[in-house]
Amino acid sequence: VALSLLTANSASPDDALLALSNTGEQNSIATVTVTNATTGAKTITSAQFASKFGVLDSLAQLDIVTPSERWPLTFIGDFAENTRACENVRNIPVGAVYSAPCDPRARHGYWLETSIGRAQKKGDWQFSYTRIVVQREAVIGAFNYSEIFPTSNVEIHRTEILYQLFDNVTLQLNGLFGRPLVTAGSPAPVQPLWERLQFDMTYKF
Numbered sequence: 001v002a003l004s005l006l007t008a009n010s011a012s013p014d015d016a017l018l019a020l021s022n023t024g025e026q027n028s029i030a031t032v033t034v035t036n037a038t039t040g041a042k043t044i045t046s047a048q049f050a051s052k053f054g055v056l057d058s059l060a061q062l063d064i065v066t067p068s069e070r071w072p073l074t075f076i077g078d079f080a081e082n083t084r085a086c087e088n089v090r091n092i093p094v095g096a097v098y099s100a101p102c103d104p105r106a107r108h109g110y111w112l113e114t115s116i117g118r119a120q121k122k123g124d125w126q127f128s129y130t131r132i133v134v135q136r137e138a139v140i141g142a143f144n145y146s147e148i149f150p151t152s153n154v155e156i157h158r159t160e161i162l163y164q165l166f167d168n169v170t171l172q173l174n175g176l177f178g179r180p181l182v183t184a185g186s187p188a189p190v191q192p193l194w195e196r197l198q199f200d201m202t203y204k205f
Contacts, residue, residue: 028102050102109138
């Protein structure tokens with residue numbers, strides 16, 4: 001997986017291995033490279049995550065019925081901990097270069113979500129807010145929630161508005177606003193705030 005996250009943007013047809021090019025993955029990845037004596041190009045010979053991933057995930061949901069059936073309240077909490085953060089460091093060859101230092105304490109992630117309303121019948125509205133924090137080694141970033149950037153070492157605020165246009169058609173507007181976490185291994189980012197708006201129309205049949 002670590003090797004597949006690196007792309008062959010500058011590999012020549014004669015290269016059997018991928019050229020050195022990082023896709024922005026935030027997990028600590030250690031790479032070993034060789035340099036072409038003629039062109040000076042560096043080629044990756046191996047890539048490994050500095051962590052192993054034994055993720056303990058705890059999820060809880062509380063649904064509250066209000067006097068109006070169209071306006072229920074929902075609270076969701078999800079906490080994840082990678083119990084094997086940085087455990088692969090001892091297996092990485094001497095001389096490998098790390099994409100970022102591996103901090104065994106950067107292993108937690110949490111998701112706190114609250115919503116009011118529903119999206120079931122024509123005319124329904126639903127509003128929600130989610131606070132997301134994922135430390136660098138909490139999860140394998142490539143398999144994390146695909147709508148956030150970066151996929152780990154990040155804090156995100158997400159808002160959602162849903163409107164039930166018909167019983168089988170839902171309109172949804174999402175806003176995601178976040179930035180990379182600032183830690184000892186992650187200095188303040190050049191771009192302090194990342195913003196994304198997304199509109200979806202879901203048709204059920």
